[in-house]
Each structure stands twice: as C-alpha cells, then as structure tokens.
Amino acid sequence: MGYLAYIRQVLRPHKRRLIIAIIAMLGVTLVGLMSPLLIALIIDKVVGQGRYDLLFPIALILLSLPLLNGVFQAVSDYTVTLLGQRLVFDIRLDLYERVHRLSCRYMQNATTGKLMERLRGDVQQVQNLMTNQTLSLVVQLVCALLSLGLMAYLSIPITSLVLVAAGLYVLNYKFFIKRIRRVQRRYRYKMDHLSSRAQERLTGSIVVKTFGHERQESRAFIRRNFVAERIFHRYRMLNLGYGLCASGVAWGCYLAVLLLGTRAAVMGTLTYGAVTALAAYMWRLLQPAIQLAELSNQIQQAKVSMDRIFELMLAEPDAIGRPGKRLPRLSGEVAFQNVCFQYEPGKPVLKHLNLYVQPGQTVALVGHTGCGKSTIGNLLYRYYEPQAGHLEIDGHDISTLDTRWYRRHLALVPQDPIVFDTTIYHNIAYGRAEATRQEIEQAARAAELGPLLDNLPQGLDTPLGEYGITLSVGERQRMCLARAILADPAILILDEATSSLDTQSETAIQLAMKRLMTNRTCFVIAHRLSTIVNADQIVVMDAGRIMEMGTHHQLMARTDSYYRHLFLTQSSPGPKVKVAS
Numbered sequence: 001m002g003y004l005a006y007i008r009q010v011l012r013p014h015k016r017r018l019i020i021a022i023i024a025m026l027g028v029t030l031v032g033l034m035s036p037l038l039i040a041l042i043i044d045k046v047v048g049q050g051r052y053d054l055l056f057p058i059a060l061i062l063l064s065l066p067l068l069n070g071v072f073q074a075v076s077d078y079t080v081t082l083l084g085q086r087l088v089f090d091i092r093l094d095l096y097e098r099v100h101r102l103s104c105r106y107m108q109n110a111t112t113g114k115l116m117e118r119l120r121g122d123v124q125q126v127q128n129l130m131t132n133q134t135l136s137l138v139v140q141l142v143c144a145l146l147s148l149g150l151m152a153y154l155s156i157p158i159t160s161l162v163l164v165a166a167g168l169y170v171l172n173y174k175f176f177i178k179r180i181r182r183v184q185r186r187y188r189y190k191m192d193h194l195s196s197r198a199q200e201r202l203t204g205s206i207v208v209k210t211f212g213h214e215r216q217e218s219r220a221f222i223r224r225n226f227v228a229e230r231i232f233h234r235y236r237m238l239n240l241g242y243g244l245c246a247s248g249v250a251w252g253c254y255l256a257v258l259l260l261g262t263r264a265a266v267m268g269t270l271t272y273g274a275v276t277a278l279a280a281y282m283w284r285l286l287q288p289a290i291q292l293a294e295l296s297n298q299i300q301q302a303k304v305s306m307d308r309i310f311e312l313m314l315a316e317p318d319a320i321g322r323p324g325k326r327l328p329r330l331s332g333e334v335a336f337q338n339v340c341f342q343y344e345p346g347k348p349v350l351k352h353l354n355l356y357v358q359p360g361q362t363v364a365l366v367g368h369t370g371c372g373k374s375t376i377g378n379l380l381y382r383y384y385e386p387q388a389g390h391l392e393i394d395g396h397d398i399s400t401l402d403t404r405w406y407r408r409h410l411a412l413v414p415q416d417p418i419v420f421d422t423t424i425y426h427n428i429a430y431g432r433a434e435a436t437r438q439e440i441e442q443a444a445r446a447a448e449l450g451p452l453l454d455n456l457p458q459g460l461d462t463p464l465g466e467y468g469i470t471l472s473v474g475e476r477q478r479m480c481l482a483r484a485i486l487a488d489p490a491i492l493i494l495d496e497a498t499s500s501l502d503t504q505s506e507t508a509i510q511l512a513m514k515r516l517m518t519n520r521t522c523f524v525i526a527h528r529l530s531t532i533v534n535a536d537q538i539v540v541m542d543a544g545r546i547m548e549m550g551t552h553h554q555l556m557a558r559t560d561s562y563y564r565h566l567f568l569t570q571s572s573p574g575p576k577v578k579v580a581s
C-alpha cells in the first residue's frame with residue numbers, strides 16, 4: 001500500500017468532518033479578504049462620491065465580519081482538533097496492534113525508545129500532515145490566489161511589485177531557515193546528550209558516590225551547559241536577523257505600494273480606496289508565501305515519519321497471525337527433529353538437535369552459559385523458526401498449529417522475571433485472565449508468596465512498580481511462578497526459575513514445584529544441579545549440541561561423564577577457608 005492509499009484509508013471514516021473543516025477554514029479566509037474591499041468602498045463611494053446612504057449598510061457588513069470570522073474560526077478549530085485527535089487515536093491503535101504482532105526477531109533488535117518515538121512523535125507528525133498541513137495548504141493557496149487576483153484587478157504594476165517583494169521575502173526566509181534549523185538541530189542534540197547523560201548519572205548516582213566523582217560530574221555538567229548556551233545564543237541572533245530582514249522587506253514593500261499608489265491616485269489612474277485595499281492585500285499575500293514555503297519543509301518531515309511508520313507496518317510479523325489448526329487437546333509430547341537454529345547468520349546456536357520428550361516427562365537442560373538452553377524455550381514458543389529441521393508437538397509440525405491457541409497451552413517462568421506496573425493480583429492474573437480471586441490467591445500461596453502477602457496491608461491488591469512496592473528478584477521469580485501455576489499449561493518451561501532464591505526458600509518451594517510439574521511436560525533449565533536430580537531426562541548441552549543424556553543415576557554411573565564431574569564439583573564443600581583468630 002502506498003502512502004496516499006494509506007492516508008485515504010485513514011481519512012475515509014472522517015470525510016464529513018474533513019469537509020466541514022475545509023469549508024470553515026475557507027470561510028475564515030474569505031471573511032479576512034472582505035474588509036479591505038469594504039474600506040475601499042467607504043473611501044471611494046461614501047467619501048469620494050458623497051453616497052452617504054451606502055455608509056450604514058457597508059458599516060453593518062464591516063461590523064458583522066468579526067462575528068462571522070469568530071463563528072468560522074470556532075467551527076474550524078473545533079473540527080480540526082477533533083479530527084486530529086481521532087486520527088492520532090486511529091493510527092496509534094493500528095500501529096500498537098501491529099507492534100504486538102511483530103516477530104521476536106524484530107522486537108529484540110528494535111529499542112523500546114525507537115518504538116515509543118514512532119508511536120508518539122511520528123504518529124503526531126503524520127496526523128499533522130493529514131489535517132493541519134493539508135488543510136492549511138488548501139487555505140493558504142486560496143488566500144494567496146484570491147489576494148493576487150484582487151490586486152491584479154486593482155493595479156497590475158503594483159501587483160508585480162508586490163510579487164517581487166514576496167519573492168524576496170521567501171528568499172530571506174529560505175536563507176535564514178536553513179541556518180536556524182542547523183543551529184536548532186545542534187542545540188537539540190547537545191541538550192539530548194546533556195539530559196541523557198544527566199539522567200544516566202542521576203540514576204547511577206550510587207556509583208558516582210561510591211567513587212567520589214561528584215565534583216567531576218558537576219564540572220562536566222557546567223561545561224556541557226556552557227556549550228549548549230552558546231549555541232542557543234547563536235540561534236537567538238539568527239532569529240533576530242531573520243525577523244529584521246523580513247520586516248525590512250515587508251515594510252519597504254508597504255511603503256513602495258503607498259508611494260506608487262498615492263502617485264497613481266494623484267494622477268487619477270487609481271482611486272484612494274484602491275490604494276488602501278492594495279496595501280492591505282499586500283500583507284495577505286506575504287504571509288501565505290512564507291507558509292507555503294514552510295509547508296514543503298513540513299511535508300518533508302512528515303514523509304520521514306511516514307517512512308518510519310511504514311517500516312513498522314511492513315516488518316516481519318509474528319507467527320501468531322498465520323492460520324493453523326487447533327487440536328482437541330494438547331498432551332505435551334515434544335520432539336525436536338534435527339533442529340538447526342541461529343539468531344544471526346554465521347553464528348549457529350543449535351546444531352542438529354534431536355530430543356524426544358514424552359507427555360508428562362520432565363527434562364532438565366544443563367550446560368554452560370550461552371550454550372542455547374533458553375533458545376530451546378524460544379523455539380518451543382515459536383518466537384523464532386528453526387532454519388532446518390522441525391519441532392513436533394503431539395506429532396504435528398509446530399508450524400501447522402494455530403500459534404495463538406498453541407501458546408495458550410504453554411507457560412514460561414523466564415530467566416529474567418518481568419512484572420508489570422500494576423497490582424500483585426493483576427500481575428498473577430496475567431497467567432489466566434478468567435481466573436477467580438481464590439485461584440489467584442492459591443497460586444500466589446503455592447508459589448510461596450504467602451509470607452510476603454501477609455506482611456502487606458493491601459495483600460494481593462498492593463501495587464508494584466513506580467507507584468508501589470519494589471520486589472526483590474527472588475520475589476519477582478515467585479510471582480512469575482504463580483503466573484505459571486495459574487496458567488495450568490500442558491508444557492511448562494522453567495528457565496532458572498529458582499535461581500535467585502536462597503536454599504531455604506528453594507526447599508520451601510520444592511513441594512509447590514513438584515506439584516506444578518506433575519502431569520505436564522516440563523523443561524527445567526538449571527545451573528544448580530541439586531534441583532534437577534529427579535528429572536526423567538537430563539540433557540547436557542555444549543555449544544548447541546547434546547553432549548550427554550540420561551537420568552541422574554545413569555549419568556552418575558558413568559565415571560567419565562561431564563555431568564558427574566559438574567555434580568561432584570557443586571556438591572563438594574569447596575576449599576576450606578581459614579578464619580583468622
């Protein structure tokens with residue numbers, strides 16, 4: 001879809017409002033063009049020819065113009081604002097939905113800041129293009145053409161003069177605006193830099209304090225501020241220069257119109273009324289000239305935003321949108337068949353992985369950091385597609401299943417527990433939206449959150465995050481565990497789910513974990529091997545390959561097994577530390 005087609009599609013539901021806005025804006029323009037003509041009539045007809053009978057009706061029209069102008073202005077402001085808000089809402093919603101449907105690959109490379117900027121600034125720019133800029137293009141053009149026509153009707157030579165002045169006016173604008181923008185950009189860049197650095201140092205103020213760098217930080221802050229201030233000063237000077245030159249051209253032109261006009265009036269080729277009208281229309285031509293020149297710039301900027309929005313719209317979507325089948329039930333049989341996967345070309349993460357898991361089995365994944373354990377979870381969730389081989393769930397190729405339906409049967413307690421800025425209750429309810437309060441409470445207690453909840457006056461309804469309490473990593477892990485318990489999935493992935501719990505809490509949670517893991521297929525990723533001794537299969541991975549596989553006893557029975565070595569190292573008491581007396 002091209003830009004124009006998109007604009008048309010977005011504007012279609014608001015066509016009526018758009019037309020009203022255009023009519024009202026044209027009304028404002030026409031009313032504005034009336035008064036010079038009426039004043040010219042008063043001068044020429046009433047004063048010049050003594051037609052006093054015309055004074056009253058003309059004065060009446062003249063006096064009613066501000067009222068008319070007010071009505072048109074109000075209608076136009078109201079409609080344009082409303083139209084703008086609706087458009088921003090529509091485009092933002094559309095984009096927000098699309099962003100959620102983008103692939104993990106895209107989302108992981110896109111920074112949150114960039115996405116937010118598109119949702120905020122770029123959407124605003126495009127909305128501006130669709131309403132303010134397009135409308136003002138129409139209105140300014142009409143205003144300029146009408147003024148020009150009226151002036152040409154009154155006097156061709158003076159019109160030519162004003163056209164030359166308008167040219168100079170625009171040239172002056174172009175000359176300065178280029179420089180002003182450059183300085184503005186530099187200023188904004190410096191300020192961004194300044195505030196992001198200040199933000200970083202303030203957030204990390206503990207580090208500044210730890211190393212006693214307060215002085216250096218202040219000095220660097222002053223230095224940067226000083227540079228920014230100098231740039232701002234230049235910006236003000238340029239602005240001043242622009243204003244002076246523009247006024248010079250405009251007032252020079254005004255003077256020339258008056259002089260030439262008066263001369264023509266004295267010679268009898270022009271009426272005095274026409275001279276005043278010409279002088280008034282001159283201003284009405286200069287202003288649109290600048291605005292039209294400015295518009296091309298704004299349209300250019302809006303096009304950049306449009307490019308960025310379209311880039312999001314055309315990005316690779318997540319598997320969730322693709323059609324697929326739903327099975328009557330999911331028992332949780334998983335088979336990785338010769339799966340090869342890489343995030344980035346040339347850096348294979350999983351190499352010809354073969355793994356079969358019966359429904360209800362618990363598989364433990366063990367291996368060095370970076371060997372691809374979490375990646376297995378990513379593939380199970382179908383966040384990424386393997387480059388070769390395939391995954392089978394209950395005997396069906398994962399790519400033939402309806403992803404939305406399939407993901408509902410999975411739960412993950414991630415390595416990096418994420419909680420949202422809302423209450424504990426809603427955080428847990430994220431696991432299953434239709435759960436009752438009792439179920440949520442049970443899940444929380446099963447995940448050993450009971451002691452925490454009992455200590456909070458608001459219990460489950462305690463807000464978290466910016467406006468509430470801050471949880472420790474261990475507490476957040478338990479929260480994610482409660483979410484998984486509530487979700488009651490067929491396939492459960494525990495990625496270092498208890499890594500941040502102390503041994504005591506871990507023992508307390510073991511029972512809940514055991515209950516959680518029965519009757520479903522489980523993938524347990526753990527560095528602490530004591531937690532996985534009861535797994536049905538222990539898979540030892542190294543650099544994307546399976547090195548060893550078997551139960552705890554089988555692997556321990558082999559004297560040369562890496563697992564045995566690792567297990568013995570972890571369970572040995574470690575080197576004795578001599579305590580100085």
Ligand SMILES: Nc1ncnc2c1ncn2[C@@H]1O[C@H](COP(=O)(O)OP(=O)(O)OP(=O)(O)O)[C@@H](O)[C@H]1O
Binds near residue numbers: 367372373374376
């Ligand atoms: N989104 C990504 N884009 C590019 N490379 C990635 C991405 N995620 C992981 N990797 C790389 O893939 C490899 C395997 O990562 P993975 O997260 O599966 O390791 P892991 O076994 O879970 O490690 P850990 O025990 O530290 O959690 C690593 O080398 C990592 O750098």
Ligand SMILES: [Mg+2]
Binds near residue numbers: 374375
């Ligand atoms: Mg990991």
